[in-house]
Amino acid sequence: MAKKSLPLSKVYSLLESGPTVLVTTARNGRSNIMAMSWHMMIDFEPPLVGCVISDQNYSYSLLKATKECVINIPTLEIAEQTVGCGNTTGAKTDKFATFGLTASPAKQVRAPLIEECYANLECRVVDTKMVNKYGMFVVEVVKAWIAPSVKKPETLHHIGKENFMVAGKHIKLKSKMK
Amino acid sequence: MAKKSLPLSKVYSLLESGPTVLVTTARNGRSNIMAMSWHMMIDFEPPLVGCVISDQNYSYSLLKATKECVINIPTLEIAEQTVGCGNTTGAKTDKFATFGLTASPAKQVRAPLIEECYANLECRVVDTKMVNKYGMFVVEVVKAWIAPSVKKPETLHHIGKENFMVAGKHIKLKSKMK
Numbered sequence: 001m002a003k004k005s006l007p008l009s010k011v012y013s014l015l016e017s018g019p020t021v022l023v024t025t026a027r028n029g030r031s032n033i034m035a036m037s038w039h040m041m042i043d044f045e046p047p048l049v050g051c052v053i054s055d056q057n058y059s060y061s062l063l064k065a066t067k068e069c070v071i072n073i074p075t076l077e078i079a080e081q082t083v084g085c086g087n088t089t090g091a092k093t094d095k096f097a098t099f100g101l102t103a104s105p106a107k108q109v110r111a112p113l114i115e116e117c118y119a120n121l122e123c124r125v126v127d128t129k130m131v132n133k134y135g136m137f138v139v140e141v142v143k144a145w146i147a148p149s150v151k152k153p154e155t156l157h158h159i160g161k162e163n164f165m166v167a168g169k170h171i172k173l174k175s176k177m178k
Numbered sequence: 179m180a181k182k183s184l185p186l187s188k189v190y191s192l193l194e195s196g197p198t199v200l201v202t203t204a205r206n207g208r209s210n211i212m213a214m215s216w217h218m219m220i221d222f223e224p225p226l227v228g229c230v231i232s233d234q235n236y237s238y239s240l241l242k243a244t245k246e247c248v249i250n251i252p253t254l255e256i257a258e259q260t261v262g263c264g265n266t267t268g269a270k271t272d273k274f275a276t277f278g279l280t281a282s283p284a285k286q287v288r289a290p291l292i293e294e295c296y297a298n299l300e301c302r303v304v305d306t307k308m309v310n311k312y313g314m315f316v317v318e319v320v321k322a323w324i325a326p327s328v329k330k331p332e333t334l335h336h337i338g339k340e341n342f343m344v345a346g347k348h349i350k351l352k353s354k355m356k
Binding site for chain 2: 014039079135162173174178
Protein backbone atom coordinates (compact mmCIF):
# COMPACT_ATOMS: atom_id res chain seq x y z
CA MET A 1 0.00 0.00 0.00
CA ALA A 2 1.55 3.32 -1.06
CA LYS A 3 2.23 5.54 1.94
CA LYS A 4 3.22 9.13 2.50
CA SER A 5 4.74 10.83 5.50
CA LEU A 6 2.21 12.16 8.01
CA PRO A 7 3.07 15.23 10.13
CA LEU A 8 3.63 14.16 13.74
CA SER A 9 1.13 16.80 14.87
CA LYS A 10 -1.66 14.71 13.30
CA VAL A 11 -0.85 11.38 14.91
CA TYR A 12 -3.26 11.84 17.84
CA SER A 13 -6.22 11.86 15.45
CA LEU A 14 -5.39 8.28 14.39
CA LEU A 15 -5.21 6.84 17.90
CA GLU A 16 -7.61 8.73 20.16
CA SER A 17 -10.61 6.83 18.76
CA GLY A 18 -9.21 3.65 20.32
CA PRO A 19 -8.56 1.28 17.38
CA THR A 20 -7.08 -2.15 17.93
CA VAL A 21 -3.51 -1.89 16.63
CA LEU A 22 -0.76 -4.30 15.63
CA VAL A 23 2.57 -3.65 17.34
CA THR A 24 5.70 -4.89 15.59
CA THR A 25 9.05 -5.46 17.23
CA ALA A 26 12.32 -6.95 15.97
CA ARG A 27 15.42 -8.45 17.54
CA ASN A 28 18.32 -10.39 16.10
CA GLY A 29 16.78 -10.34 12.65
CA ARG A 30 13.47 -11.79 13.81
CA SER A 31 10.22 -9.81 13.85
CA ASN A 32 7.05 -10.22 15.83
CA ILE A 33 3.49 -8.82 15.79
CA MET A 34 1.06 -8.43 18.67
CA ALA A 35 -2.50 -7.11 18.80
CA MET A 36 -3.10 -4.29 21.32
CA SER A 37 -6.19 -2.38 22.42
CA TRP A 38 -4.91 -0.91 25.68
CA HIS A 39 -3.26 2.30 24.54
CA MET A 40 -3.93 6.04 24.78
CA MET A 41 -2.52 9.35 23.64
CA ILE A 42 -0.52 11.14 26.33
CA ASP A 43 0.68 14.21 24.44
CA PHE A 44 0.13 15.87 21.05
CA GLU A 45 3.64 16.78 19.91
CA PRO A 46 5.92 15.10 20.06
CA PRO A 47 3.20 12.43 20.09
CA LEU A 48 3.47 10.29 23.21
CA VAL A 49 1.45 7.09 23.55
CA GLY A 50 0.88 4.93 26.62
CA CYS A 51 0.83 1.19 25.85
CA VAL A 52 -0.09 -1.53 28.33
CA ILE A 53 1.51 -4.84 27.40
CA SER A 54 1.34 -7.95 29.57
CA ASP A 55 4.62 -9.64 30.44
CA GLN A 56 2.91 -12.80 29.18
CA ASN A 57 3.35 -11.46 25.64
CA TYR A 58 6.44 -12.41 23.68
CA SER A 59 6.57 -8.78 22.46
CA TYR A 60 6.99 -7.54 26.04
CA SER A 61 10.58 -8.75 26.30
CA LEU A 62 11.40 -7.61 22.75
CA LEU A 63 10.12 -4.11 23.43
CA LYS A 64 11.88 -3.97 26.79
CA ALA A 65 15.18 -5.02 25.22
CA THR A 66 15.11 -2.99 21.98
CA LYS A 67 13.04 0.02 23.09
CA GLU A 68 11.67 0.28 19.55
CA CYS A 69 8.38 -0.70 17.91
CA VAL A 70 5.95 0.24 15.17
CA ILE A 71 2.26 0.79 15.90
CA ASN A 72 0.39 -0.36 12.77
CA ILE A 73 -3.33 0.36 12.38
CA PRO A 74 -5.31 -2.40 10.64
CA THR A 75 -8.74 -2.12 9.05
CA LEU A 76 -11.62 -4.50 8.43
CA GLU A 77 -9.90 -5.95 5.33
CA ILE A 78 -7.35 -7.68 7.60
CA ALA A 79 -9.56 -8.34 10.62
CA GLU A 80 -8.92 -12.10 10.50
CA GLN A 81 -5.16 -11.59 10.41
CA THR A 82 -5.37 -9.05 13.25
CA VAL A 83 -7.19 -11.48 15.51
CA GLY A 84 -4.86 -14.25 14.36
CA CYS A 85 -1.93 -12.20 15.65
CA GLY A 86 -3.76 -11.84 18.97
CA ASN A 87 -4.44 -15.57 19.22
CA THR A 88 -0.89 -16.81 18.68
CA THR A 89 2.48 -16.29 20.32
CA GLY A 90 5.56 -15.06 18.52
CA ALA A 91 7.63 -17.46 20.60
CA LYS A 92 6.33 -20.28 18.40
CA THR A 93 4.98 -18.55 15.28
CA ASP A 94 6.40 -16.39 12.51
CA LYS A 95 3.30 -14.24 12.31
CA PHE A 96 4.24 -12.46 9.07
CA ALA A 97 4.52 -15.83 7.31
CA THR A 98 1.55 -17.43 9.04
CA PHE A 99 -0.89 -14.61 8.32
CA GLY A 100 0.48 -13.51 4.95
CA LEU A 101 1.41 -10.03 6.13
CA THR A 102 4.22 -8.07 4.49
CA ALA A 103 7.08 -6.53 6.46
CA SER A 104 8.74 -3.46 5.00
CA PRO A 105 11.63 -1.51 6.52
CA ALA A 106 10.94 1.44 8.77
CA LYS A 107 13.00 4.60 8.49
CA GLN A 108 13.98 5.30 12.08
CA VAL A 109 13.56 2.01 13.95
CA ARG A 110 14.45 -1.62 13.31
CA ALA A 111 10.93 -2.97 13.82
CA PRO A 112 9.15 -3.39 10.47
CA LEU A 113 6.09 -1.66 9.07
CA ILE A 114 3.12 -3.88 8.15
CA GLU A 115 2.37 -3.00 4.53
CA GLU A 116 -1.30 -4.00 4.72
CA CYS A 117 -2.05 -1.50 7.53
CA TYR A 118 -3.23 1.95 6.38
CA ALA A 119 -1.07 3.76 8.97
CA ASN A 120 2.29 2.99 10.56
CA LEU A 121 3.82 4.85 13.50
CA GLU A 122 7.52 4.33 14.20
CA CYS A 123 8.10 4.58 17.94
CA ARG A 124 10.85 4.69 20.54
CA VAL A 125 10.27 3.86 24.20
CA VAL A 126 10.93 7.02 26.24
CA ASP A 127 9.74 6.02 29.72
CA THR A 128 9.80 2.61 31.39
CA LYS A 129 9.03 3.71 34.96
CA MET A 130 5.53 2.20 34.86
CA VAL A 131 6.54 -1.07 33.19
CA ASN A 132 7.07 -3.13 36.32
CA LYS A 133 3.91 -1.95 38.08
CA TYR A 134 1.47 -1.68 35.17
CA GLY A 135 3.19 -3.12 32.09
CA MET A 136 2.91 0.40 30.72
CA PHE A 137 5.44 1.70 28.20
CA VAL A 138 5.45 5.34 27.15
CA VAL A 139 6.53 5.55 23.51
CA GLU A 140 7.25 8.56 21.33
CA VAL A 141 6.16 8.46 17.70
CA VAL A 142 9.23 9.58 15.74
CA LYS A 143 7.96 8.98 12.19
CA ALA A 144 4.43 8.44 10.86
CA TRP A 145 3.13 7.04 7.56
CA ILE A 146 -0.34 7.00 6.08
CA ALA A 147 -1.96 5.58 2.93
CA PRO A 148 -3.60 8.53 1.11
CA SER A 149 -5.81 6.07 -0.81
CA VAL A 150 -7.71 5.07 2.37
CA LYS A 151 -10.28 7.82 2.92
CA LYS A 152 -12.46 6.39 5.68
CA PRO A 153 -10.54 3.58 7.34
CA GLU A 154 -12.80 0.93 8.85
CA THR A 155 -10.79 0.47 12.02
CA LEU A 156 -11.48 -2.33 14.51
CA HIS A 157 -12.42 -1.64 18.13
CA HIS A 158 -12.32 -4.50 20.62
CA ILE A 159 -15.27 -4.82 22.97
CA GLY A 160 -14.13 -7.98 24.74
CA LYS A 161 -13.44 -11.57 23.74
CA GLU A 162 -14.54 -12.40 20.17
CA ASN A 163 -16.47 -9.13 19.76
CA PHE A 164 -15.30 -6.16 17.74
CA MET A 165 -16.99 -3.00 16.66
CA VAL A 166 -16.12 -1.65 13.22
CA ALA A 167 -15.70 2.09 12.69
CA GLY A 168 -19.09 3.49 11.74
CA LYS A 169 -20.42 6.65 10.18
CA HIS A 170 -18.56 9.91 10.63
CA ILE A 171 -20.23 12.98 12.09
CA LYS A 172 -19.12 16.58 12.51
CA LEU A 173 -19.99 18.45 15.68
CA LYS A 174 -19.03 22.04 16.43
CA SER A 175 -16.06 21.19 18.60
CA LYS A 176 -13.41 23.54 19.93
CA MET A 177 -11.51 20.47 21.13
CA LYS A 178 -8.23 19.66 19.43
CA MET B 179 -32.40 5.58 32.36
CA ALA B 180 -32.84 2.45 34.51
CA LYS B 181 -29.48 0.93 35.42
CA LYS B 182 -28.29 -2.27 36.97
CA SER B 183 -25.02 -3.13 38.65
CA LEU B 184 -22.34 -4.45 36.26
CA PRO B 185 -19.71 -6.91 37.54
CA LEU B 186 -16.33 -5.15 37.77
CA SER B 187 -14.79 -7.95 35.69
CA LYS B 188 -16.74 -6.69 32.66
CA VAL B 189 -15.74 -3.03 32.84
CA TYR B 190 -12.82 -3.41 30.40
CA SER B 191 -15.20 -4.35 27.58
CA LEU B 192 -16.86 -0.92 27.84
CA LEU B 193 -13.66 1.11 27.63
CA GLU B 194 -11.13 -0.76 25.49
CA SER B 195 -12.88 0.31 22.27
CA GLY B 196 -11.89 3.92 23.03
CA PRO B 197 -15.20 5.81 23.40
CA THR B 198 -15.24 9.51 24.25
CA VAL B 199 -16.43 9.66 27.86
CA LEU B 200 -17.80 12.29 30.21
CA VAL B 201 -15.95 12.54 33.52
CA THR B 202 -17.86 14.00 36.45
CA THR B 203 -16.29 15.42 39.58
CA ALA B 204 -17.76 17.23 42.60
CA ARG B 205 -16.47 19.51 45.33
CA ASN B 206 -18.18 21.66 47.93
CA GLY B 207 -21.60 20.73 46.59
CA ARG B 208 -20.75 21.74 43.00
CA SER B 209 -20.40 19.27 40.14
CA ASN B 210 -18.55 19.45 36.87
CA ILE B 211 -18.39 17.46 33.62
CA MET B 212 -15.51 17.14 31.15
CA ALA B 213 -15.19 15.25 27.86
CA MET B 214 -12.23 12.87 27.65
CA SER B 215 -10.84 10.64 24.88
CA TRP B 216 -7.36 10.01 26.24
CA HIS B 217 -7.90 6.99 28.47
CA MET B 218 -7.01 3.30 28.45
CA MET B 219 -7.53 0.13 30.44
CA ILE B 220 -4.53 -0.79 32.60
CA ASP B 221 -5.84 -3.88 34.40
CA PHE B 222 -8.87 -6.17 34.29
CA GLU B 223 -9.82 -6.63 37.95
CA PRO B 224 -9.92 -4.53 39.90
CA PRO B 225 -10.40 -2.44 36.77
CA LEU B 226 -7.70 0.22 36.52
CA VAL B 227 -7.97 3.01 33.97
CA GLY B 228 -5.33 5.53 32.92
CA CYS B 229 -6.76 9.02 32.26
CA VAL B 230 -4.80 11.92 30.77
CA ILE B 231 -6.29 15.26 31.82
CA SER B 232 -4.70 18.62 31.01
CA ASP B 233 -4.09 20.98 33.92
CA GLN B 234 -5.91 23.53 31.75
CA ASN B 235 -9.15 21.70 32.58
CA TYR B 236 -11.22 22.82 35.54
CA SER B 237 -11.78 19.13 36.35
CA TYR B 238 -8.04 18.60 36.81
CA SER B 239 -7.95 20.46 40.14
CA LEU B 240 -11.22 18.89 41.29
CA LEU B 241 -9.95 15.38 40.60
CA LYS B 242 -6.60 16.12 42.21
CA ALA B 243 -8.29 17.46 45.34
CA THR B 244 -11.12 14.93 45.76
CA LYS B 245 -9.52 11.83 44.20
CA GLU B 246 -12.98 10.74 43.04
CA CYS B 247 -14.81 10.82 39.72
CA VAL B 248 -17.37 9.00 37.60
CA ILE B 249 -16.60 7.94 34.03
CA ASN B 250 -19.90 8.18 32.13
CA ILE B 251 -20.20 6.77 28.61
CA PRO B 252 -22.42 8.80 26.27
CA THR B 253 -24.00 7.66 23.01
CA LEU B 254 -25.06 9.34 19.79
CA GLU B 255 -28.34 10.52 21.37
CA ILE B 256 -26.39 13.04 23.49
CA ALA B 257 -23.56 13.82 21.06
CA GLU B 258 -24.32 17.56 21.06
CA GLN B 259 -24.28 17.72 24.85
CA THR B 260 -21.05 15.70 24.95
CA VAL B 261 -19.27 18.12 22.66
CA GLY B 262 -20.86 21.02 24.52
CA CYS B 263 -19.19 19.76 27.71
CA GLY B 264 -15.88 19.68 25.82
CA ASN B 265 -16.31 23.22 24.50
CA THR B 266 -17.02 24.95 27.82
CA THR B 267 -15.27 25.31 31.15
CA GLY B 268 -16.78 24.35 34.47
CA ALA B 269 -15.13 27.42 35.99
CA LYS B 270 -17.81 29.53 34.33
CA THR B 271 -20.59 27.09 33.42
CA ASP B 272 -22.91 24.75 35.33
CA LYS B 273 -22.78 22.08 32.65
CA PHE B 274 -25.64 19.97 34.00
CA ALA B 275 -27.98 22.97 33.80
CA THR B 276 -26.59 24.30 30.51
CA PHE B 277 -26.82 21.02 28.64
CA GLY B 278 -29.92 19.60 30.32
CA LEU B 279 -28.14 16.60 31.77
CA THR B 280 -29.38 14.92 34.94
CA ALA B 281 -27.12 14.25 37.92
CA SER B 282 -27.99 11.33 40.15
CA PRO B 283 -26.13 10.22 43.25
CA ALA B 284 -23.39 7.63 42.99
CA LYS B 285 -23.10 4.88 45.57
CA GLN B 286 -19.42 4.99 46.50
CA VAL B 287 -18.16 8.42 45.45
CA ARG B 288 -19.43 12.00 45.74
CA ALA B 289 -19.19 12.78 42.00
CA PRO B 290 -22.59 12.28 40.32
CA LEU B 291 -23.71 9.82 37.66
CA ILE B 292 -25.04 11.28 34.41
CA GLU B 293 -28.47 9.67 33.99
CA GLU B 294 -28.49 10.04 30.18
CA CYS B 295 -25.29 7.96 29.77
CA TYR B 296 -25.82 4.22 29.24
CA ALA B 297 -22.95 3.29 31.56
CA ASN B 298 -21.45 4.91 34.67
CA LEU B 299 -18.22 3.87 36.36
CA GLU B 300 -17.58 5.15 39.88
CA CYS B 301 -13.84 5.66 40.33
CA ARG B 302 -11.22 6.50 42.95
CA VAL B 303 -7.78 7.82 42.07
CA VAL B 304 -5.21 5.23 43.19
CA ASP B 305 -1.98 6.59 41.69
CA THR B 306 -0.95 10.20 41.09
CA LYS B 307 2.76 9.61 40.36
CA MET B 308 2.37 10.44 36.66
CA VAL B 309 0.15 13.49 37.16
CA ASN B 310 2.86 16.13 37.19
CA LYS B 311 4.77 14.72 34.22
CA TYR B 312 1.92 13.52 31.98
CA GLY B 313 -1.36 14.70 33.55
CA MET B 314 -2.07 10.99 33.96
CA PHE B 315 -4.29 9.74 36.79
CA VAL B 316 -4.68 6.03 37.46
CA VAL B 317 -8.22 5.40 38.72
CA GLU B 318 -9.82 2.23 40.04
CA VAL B 319 -13.42 1.50 39.11
CA VAL B 320 -15.12 0.65 42.41
CA LYS B 321 -18.73 0.37 41.20
CA ALA B 322 -20.18 0.04 37.70
CA TRP B 323 -23.68 0.61 36.33
CA ILE B 324 -25.20 -0.23 32.96
CA ALA B 325 -28.57 0.32 31.26
CA PRO B 326 -29.85 -3.13 30.23
CA SER B 327 -32.20 -1.47 27.72
CA VAL B 328 -29.29 -0.28 25.54
CA LYS B 329 -28.31 -3.30 23.44
CA LYS B 330 -25.86 -1.81 20.93
CA PRO B 331 -24.69 1.53 22.28
CA GLU B 332 -23.71 3.95 19.53
CA THR B 333 -20.64 5.29 21.29
CA LEU B 334 -18.69 8.32 20.04
CA HIS B 335 -15.01 8.09 19.07
CA HIS B 336 -13.07 11.31 18.58
CA ILE B 337 -10.86 11.51 15.50
CA GLY B 338 -9.65 15.09 16.00
CA LYS B 339 -11.25 18.53 16.10
CA GLU B 340 -14.93 18.50 15.04
CA ASN B 341 -14.80 14.93 13.72
CA PHE B 342 -16.23 11.92 15.47
CA MET B 343 -16.77 8.38 14.40
CA VAL B 344 -19.90 6.62 15.62
CA ALA B 345 -19.75 2.99 16.70
CA GLY B 346 -20.49 0.87 13.66
CA LYS B 347 -21.47 -2.70 12.95
CA HIS B 348 -20.45 -5.44 15.32
CA ILE B 349 -18.50 -8.47 14.15
CA LYS B 350 -17.45 -11.68 15.83
CA LEU B 351 -13.99 -13.11 15.16
CA LYS B 352 -12.62 -16.28 16.68
CA SER B 353 -10.59 -14.54 19.35
CA LYS B 354 -8.81 -16.13 22.31
CA MET B 355 -8.15 -12.63 23.62
CA LYS B 356 -9.92 -11.57 26.78
